[in-house]
């Protein structure tokens with residue numbers, strides 16, 4: 397039925413902030429920084445104790461060889477005990493504080509990435525499947541965790557140990573500090589640089605191969621029943637085996653490089669200690685240092701080189717972490733599909749309210765093609781209307797516009813004259829609820845799935861909604877009734893049952909405007925007719941936008957019925 401269009405109003409210009417943005421408490425970041433600094437301090441303390449332990453032990457053994465009075469040895473024994481005990485306690489503290497800080501950081505990171513993804517809903521991340529997103533995100537967060545736990549904190553310890561030992565050696569014998577400095581240069585500077593050079597390209601290719609394999613494994617598991625049905629499972633499994641072989645070859649190449657570098661560090665360690673031994677022997681004979689001190693100067697560096705052993709792996713972890721961080725940042729900074737105005741307009745729905753589409757055209761993010769255009773309709777409170785059109789003409793897009801999952805590129809969607817772009821999307825969705833034709837069932841019970849629509853729904857409310865979609869008898873016949881699990885994505889119920897559970901969930905919602913997108917798409921003709929009959933009775937007097945392929949059957953009582961035929965997209 398034609399209607400007069402209201403004059404188009406421009407949406408007020410406002411500063412916008414991304415959807416779901418919450419200002420973070422400034423204290424949170426500060427506290428995390430202190431926790432991380434504390435863990436770094438403990439790591440440095442533990443490393444210094446390790447060096448002290450090696451030096452004190454060498455001094456003690458060398459001193460004991462000359463059979464001095466026991467009291468002389470007591471100093472060394474006390475030092476060994478103190479360093480040994482200190483290293484154990486500080487290392488434990490570092491693990492505790494480091495994991496605590498890292499896990500808190502990762503929690504924050506996951507929440508931010510999740511918020512970034514939510515901002516894209518329902519358009520999703522361009523081109524990425526759920527499997528790719530899941531495996532990519534999990535691996536990327538783990539890579540960032542490795543940088544913090546396996547690289548940053550141990551690196552702080554290595555730096556502290558290097559400085560501490562260099563100062564001690566310089567104080568006892570400056571030439572020894574020079575030799576040690578050269579050894580450290582090779583182990584801490586050269587070896588990681590060589591690792592990076594050898595592994596950088598391989599690392600990027602390995603990360604890509606790992607992501608492809610994870611996505612293919614998730615895809616294989618997701619689609620296994622279909623693949624088995626079409627006899628294509630072996631071919632797809634063969635693809636995963638090929639991915640695995642490629643990944644193994646790349647990993648082996650990376651491990652080969654890491655092995656060479658580990659050998660380089662062992663060489664630097666041995667050579668440094670050998671040169672130090674010669675230098676110290678000469679210094680002892682020249683009476684520049686005593687024998688026990690010389691022993692400590694030669695043996696303490698061994699503890700330092702031991703700390704350097706994981707450096708090549710740490711360097712690779714940094715490269716992995718940097719590229720993972722770039723991907724996570726892209727997800728966190730994902731542009732919102734719709735923006736929240738800084739001062740959202742006050743939106744209410746009353747018994748005289750009107751939802752209007754005024755010459756609306758819209759396209760989905762990352763596409764230029766108009767998904768829908770020339771849509772105009774008026775839906776008054778208590779009225780019902782039907783939107784019809786062929787597949788792909790933009791019916792579901794129109795539903796997304798009504799709930800502000802998407803904003804128009806032309807025209808406007810308004811409630812009582814207020815452009816929805818000026819309103820908070822969350823508030824719009826409190827007024828307009830969309831029951832999608834392929835709505836998601838969570839891996840939970842029927843009761844839990846229904847209560848998503850109304851968390852405080854009573855037992856009677858749940859049965860009432862189930863009766864309205866002709867599911868009451870079926871649920872009562874189940875051994876566990878409302879507590880029956882529906883399986884992952886509704887695997888344990890039929891498509892039609894799943895769709896009706898989602899429909900019942902929509903009926904439970906307190907939103908005054910209901911958009912029902914193909915509510916009987918998965919039902920046979922008889923069941924569809926029965927469900928529509930009950931729905932019509934149940935929704936009499938409510939504001940409903942019906943979306944149907946065909947406009948054949950009236951959605952409600954005749955006096956409420958109006959039809960808005962969608963213009964076909966060229």
Ligand SMILES: Nc1ncnc2c1ncn2[C@@H]1O[C@H](COP(=O)(O)OP(=O)(O)OP(=O)(O)O)[C@@H](O)[C@H]1O
Pocket residue numbers: 518519520760761763766767768785786787788789790791792793794945
């Ligand atoms: N999330 C999305 N991202 C990009 N394009 C989309 C998205 N959803 C829909 N489209 C595109 O928008 C156009 C309209 O799709 P829409 O789902 O609104 O049509 P429809 O009339 O509901 O179709 P059907 O009756 O088959 O459900 C189609 O060309 C579709 O490919």
